[in-house]
Amino acid sequence: MTPVSEKRGRLARISFGALILLLYVFLLAPLAAIMLASFTGGELMRVPPQGLSLRWFVAFFQRQDLVDALLMSLRVALVTSVVTSIVGMMAALCSQALSRRLAVVFQISMTLPLLVPELLTSIGLLFFxxxxGLAKTFIGLQIGHILIAFPYAYVSIVAALRQIDPAMEEASGSLGATALDTFRRILLPLAAPGIVMGAVFAFITSFDLYTISLLLKPVGGNTLPLALFDFxxxxxxxxxxAAATLSILLSALGVALIQKIVGLQRAF
Amino acid sequence: MLMTRRTLLQSSMAAAAAASFGMPTFAQGKPMVVNMFGGRWENDWRNSVLPNFAKQINRKVDLDIGLGMGWVSNFRAAGPENPPFSVVMLNERYTAMLRDDGYFETLTPELVPNLADVIAPARLKDDTAVTGMLAPLVLGYRTDLVSEKPRGWADLWHERFRGQLGLYAITNSAALMMAMWAGKHFGSGYDDIDTAVKKFQELKPFPQLGYSAQLTPLLTQGQIAVAPIDVGEISTMQSQGVPVDYVIPEEGMFVFDHSFSLLKHGADKQDGAKYIDFVLSPETQAWMAKNWLIAPTNKTVELPPEVQKWPLSQDQVSKATRFDWTAANKISAALSDQWARNI
Structure with a gap:
């Protein structure tokens, strides 16, 4: 390599590195700003903060409406992640069993909630x-969240199942294992990273949903994004x-959970 | 009995199914539902006001929190024959939408005795709604940042305030009121949206905020010096030591009308009427004046001394500029479109 091309290569690497750095700053700056603002000692939400204090976190936990909304969001997101994981696994297995052409149609139909604007899905669901007779009930809200978050779990589980060598299922069957045994001992452990990742994505998606919650929320209940918007x-x-910082920490906890249980590299 | 995973799962599913299908069993004891805005409105209403009403009707009362468009979507999805609640509070802009769809019962003093004491401007459209919460919209300004205070809405176009204004986004009913006023003042009438948009174009650039509380930080930090804003925000800023004051615009202040209506086909009409009566009662109206700087619409209310410096009196409120929201809703789509393109 000539000194000129070596110099060009170094320049390209530095430029690429700077670009990546800028991209990270662009992505993370709003999060950093809101987290900084939550520690302000002053009365206004501003960056840089006026002094450092935890008073706004205390204020958050003293507000019954915000705490109730946080608990409702956690509850809905938890149920959403469990249900979407189970149904997503069933749908992914079904997709595996279909012919290639049918599987394509099936996959498109399973991911439709991602393709239709959330507002339109919400209005359609509201009429339904x-x-x-389930409008303005907790079950109605839960159905909406499951519907929107389902494709995230489904896509993740399908991807995990595709990585499993079909020969392992065949070997299990030929060794006398029942379909249930094969599922429990072969498919489930191998697909676990995808299931966990799908569950975490479904949880985070549900936790952040605004439009569908606005129209479907039950009487007397509010989710955290709605309560924050009202606030x-x-x-x-x-x-x-402070509430935003707690949400960010919760999401980070989700990612840490993936790392701990299955490892980020296996999950992606 | 030993609880295995299977029995746990079975009993959980059975419990869930029972909870789902057993709901009608509790229908007789169903709480009454009323609605309110979120944030501090919710907290205050839930903690300080609603318990008195629940005691009065001897029944649990649930609070539905939301915003106008969310409630209107729900009522329209449910249809006039099957409204989700029997009584509803909405900004008059949204009330007009449901009124035009035929959702509301006519209110009478027999149903709502306190209606007889309500000031005339608060009885809306043949008593299909009554304003229970009336929030004055005035001109707020930073006393340290303007050389001469504004006198009226038209002063927003004065050279001395150029670059110092904060206004509402067109999604807020305050911006709609401002635009209709500008259409009439500078053009041919409230529906002259071409003139209105052209006039607001002259004020560019200015920050557009969705709600009053979002104008407050800008005024507090001095990023803007003049803004139309509701008096509650002025009071909050003054209590924090921000050098801010207000004027009642000489052309007349505007008001946010939060009106209450009874649903023609509501299941709880009787208690719904009692709720409207409770909201209009002198006690509740005085409480709102004192705590929220909401102008009482019940003429028997005597304003507490501590709020007399605010424009909440019957005389001031009766002189406020009012708008026909049915007509406003007819132009709002075109106005929003023009506003978005040009401003």
Whole structure:
């Protein structure tokens, strides 16, 4: 390699590195800003913060409406992640069993909620829920969240199942294992990273949903994104930044959980 | 009995099914549902006001939290024959939508005795709604950042405030009121949206905020010096030591009308009417004036001394500029479109 091309190569690497760095800054700056703002000692949500304090976290936990909303969001997201994982696994297995052409149609239909705008899905679901008497109930809200979050779990599990060598299933069957045994001892452990990742994605997606919650939320209940929007609408204080910081930490905990249980490399 | 995973799963599913299908069993004891905005409105209403009403009707009362468009979507999805609640509070902009769809019962003093004491401007469209919460919209300004205070809405176009204004986004009913006022003041009428948009174009650039509470930080930090804003925010800023004051615009202040209506086919109509009566009662109206700087619409209410410096009196409220929201809703789509393209 000539000194000129070596110099060009180094320049290209530095430029690429700078670009990546800029990209990270662009992605992470809003998160860093809101987290910084949550530790302000002043009255206003601003960066840099005016002094350091945990007072807005205390204020958050003293607000019954926000704490109730946090608990409801956690509850809905937890049920969503469990249900989407189970149904996603069933759908992924079904997709494996179909012919290639049918599987394509099946996959598109399973991921439709990702293709249709959330608002339209919400309105359609709202009319449907009123027809069956489940509008403005917790079950109605839960159905909406499961519907929107389902494709994330499904896609993740399908990807995990595809990585499993079909010969392992055949070997299990030829050694006398029942279909259930093969599922429990072969498929489930090997697909576990995809299932966990899908569950975590479904949880985070559900935890963040706004539009569908706005239309489907039950009487007397609010999810955290809705409560935060209400809060910012009428008060606009750093308590909202504290709530955002808690949400970010919760998401980070989810990623740490994947790392701990299955390892990020296996999951992706 | 030993609880295995299988029995646990079975009993959980049975419990879930029972909970789902058993709901009608509790229908008789169902709580009454009323609605309110979120944030501090929710907290105050839930903790300080609703318990008195629940005691009055001897029944549990649930609070549905939300915003106008969310409630309107729900009522429209449910249809007029099957409304989700029997009584509803909405900004008059949204009330007009449901009124035009035929959802509401006519309110009478027999149903709502306190209606007889309500000021005339608060009785809306043949008593299909009554304003129970009336929030004045005034011109707020930073006393240290303007050389001469504004006198009226038209002063927003004065050279001395150029670059110092904060306004509402067109999604907020305050922006709609401002635009309709500008259409009438500078053009041919409330529906002259071409003139209105052209006039607001002259004020560019200015920050557009969704709600009053989002204008507050900008005023507090001095990023803007003049803004239309509701008096509650002025009071909050003053209590924090921000050098801010307000004027009642000489052309007349605007008001956010939060009106209450009874649903024609509501299941709880009787308690719904009692709720509207409770909201209009002198006690509740005085409480709202004192705690939220909401102008009482019940003329028997005497304003507490501590709020008399605010424009909440019957006389001031009666002089406020009011808008026909049925007509406003007809132009709002075109106005939003033009606003988005040009501003």
């Amino acid at each position: 829920l009123y027809q069956i 910012l609408t009428y008060e606009f204080r750093p308590t909202a930044a």
